Amino acid sequence: MSALIELRTVGKTFSGGKVALEDVSLALQEDQPRFIAVVGESGSGKTTLARLLLGMIEPTTGTVRYRGEDLAGLSGARRNAFRREVQAVFQDPYEVYNPFYRVDHVLTTPVRKFRLAATRTEGRGLIEAALRSVGLRPEEILGRYPHQLSGGQRQRIMVARALLLRPRLIVADEPVSMVDASLRATILSSLRRLHEEMRISILYITHDLATAYQVADSIIVLYRAAVAEAGHVERVVKAPLHPYTQLLIGSIPLVSTERSWVEDKPAAGRPGGAGCHFADRCPSAMDHCLSAAPSLFQVAPDHAAACFLRADAPALAEGALSSVLG
Ligand SMILES: Nc1ncnc2c1ncn2[C@@H]1O[C@H](COP(=O)(O)OP(=O)(O)OP(=O)(O)O)[C@@H](O)[C@H]1O
Ligand SMILES: [Mg+2]
Structure with a gap:
C-alpha cells in the first residue's frame, strides 16, 4: 500500500542558489500514526520541509507523493482529498484571521467547502465538538472577533479547524511559539491526545x-x-550521536521550557557542496569531513546519525529514515 505521504530524496534550492533542504526521504503510513518532532535552529530548513509536505512549494529534486501520486500532478478530487487529509497549523494564527469576520468564519468555511455536514445544525455540532476537543468552550469563542481572543485561543482554534477535517496528518510549524508556557502545554497535550485518540500523525516542527x-x-x-540525526526521542536526547546534537543538548537544560536553541551564525552552506555541513564547527572533524558528506549511519534500530564517527554502522538505506522513527 502506498504511504499516506512520502518524500523521496527531496531537496529544495531557492532561486539565488540557497540550498534550504537536501536529500530528505521520509514516508508516513496511514496505519502507523507517528508523533515526530523536527528540530533545528533558525534557517535549518524546517519550514521548507513543512511547505514541501503541504504542497505549498515544489521540490527542486525528488518527489513528494500523496497516496502514491506526485503532489505536483494532483488535481480535482484527489487534490481536495489531500487538502483535507493533510492539515497545517502555523506559527502566527493572527495572520490567517480576517479581522472583520467573526472567528466562526474560519470554522464554517471548511465545513461548507468540504461539505462536512448536511445541515447548519449538524455543522454547528461538528464545530462545537472540535472546539471542545482542544479545550475551548464554544460559547466563549463563537461570535467573537479575532482581536477579542487571546493568542493561545486563536492558536487552538486553528488546531480545532485542522481537526474538523479529520486529517490523517497535521503539520504543525512552531504552533506554540507565540504562547506562554502553560498554554503551550495545553496545546501540545491537545495535539498529543489527537494523535492517541484519533490516530492522527503529527509532525511537530520547532526550534x-x-x-x-x-x-x-x-x-x-x-x-x-540536512538531517544530522534521527531516531527515538529518548535515545537521541539522552545519548546523542552527532557532534552537533551533542553540542546542543549539552547547552540546553531540558528542565526549562523557556530556553530555545542557540542561534547559529549565518549558515554558510557547503562551498561546492562537498563535505559535512557541520565540519567547520565540529570538535571531532577529520580531514575527509571537509571533502565528503556523511550519509546517515544506522547505529541502532531506532537511531541514525549522519557522521563519519559512526561509519562502522551500516548506512541507512535510501528512504529508510522512517524505519528509525519507531
Ligand atoms: N522563498 C525563499 N527564497 C529564498 N530563500 C528562502 C526562502 N524560504 C526560505 N529560504 C531560506 O532557506 C533556508 C531555510 O529556511 P526555513 O524557513 O526552512 O528555515 P527554518 O528552519 O524554518 O527557520 P526558522 O526557525 O527561522 O523558522 C533559510 O536560509 C532561508 O533564508
Ligand atoms: Mg520556520
Missing part, C-alpha cells in the same frame, strides 16, 4: 528541543538543510 522531548515519540534533527 525548542525541550517541548519536542516532552511531546514527541521520535525526532529528526536538521542542521543546515
Whole structure:
C-alpha cells in the first residue's frame, strides 16, 4: 500500500542558489500514526520541509507523493482529498484571521467547502465538538472577533479547524511559539491526545528541543538543510550521536521550557557542496569531513546519525529514515 505521504530524496534550492533542504526521504503510513518532532535552529530548513509536505512549494529534486501520486500532478478530487487529509497549523494564527469576520468564519468555511455536514445544525455540532476537543468552550469563542481572543485561543482554534477535517496528518510549524508556557502545554497535550485518540500523525516542527522531548515519540534533527540525526526521542536526547546534537543538548537544560536553541551564525552552506555541513564547527572533524558528506549511519534500530564517527554502522538505506522513527 502506498504511504499516506512520502518524500523521496527531496531537496529544495531557492532561486539565488540557497540550498534550504537536501536529500530528505521520509514516508508516513496511514496505519502507523507517528508523533515526530523536527528540530533545528533558525534557517535549518524546517519550514521548507513543512511547505514541501503541504504542497505549498515544489521540490527542486525528488518527489513528494500523496497516496502514491506526485503532489505536483494532483488535481480535482484527489487534490481536495489531500487538502483535507493533510492539515497545517502555523506559527502566527493572527495572520490567517480576517479581522472583520467573526472567528466562526474560519470554522464554517471548511465545513461548507468540504461539505462536512448536511445541515447548519449538524455543522454547528461538528464545530462545537472540535472546539471542545482542544479545550475551548464554544460559547466563549463563537461570535467573537479575532482581536477579542487571546493568542493561545486563536492558536487552538486553528488546531480545532485542522481537526474538523479529520486529517490523517497535521503539520504543525512552531504552533506554540507565540504562547506562554502553560498554554503551550495545553496545546501540545491537545495535539498529543489527537494523535492517541484519533490516530492522527503529527509532525511537530520547532526550534525548542525541550517541548519536542516532552511531546514527541521520535525526532529528526536538521542542521543546515540536512538531517544530522534521527531516531527515538529518548535515545537521541539522552545519548546523542552527532557532534552537533551533542553540542546542543549539552547547552540546553531540558528542565526549562523557556530556553530555545542557540542561534547559529549565518549558515554558510557547503562551498561546492562537498563535505559535512557541520565540519567547520565540529570538535571531532577529520580531514575527509571537509571533502565528503556523511550519509546517515544506522547505529541502532531506532537511531541514525549522519557522521563519519559512526561509519562502522551500516548506512541507512535510501528512504529508510522512517524505519528509525519507531
Ligand atoms: N522563498 C525563499 N527564497 C529564498 N530563500 C528562502 C526562502 N524560504 C526560505 N529560504 C531560506 O532557506 C533556508 C531555510 O529556511 P526555513 O524557513 O526552512 O528555515 P527554518 O528552519 O524554518 O527557520 P526558522 O526557525 O527561522 O523558522 C533559510 O536560509 C532561508 O533564508
Ligand atoms: Mg520556520
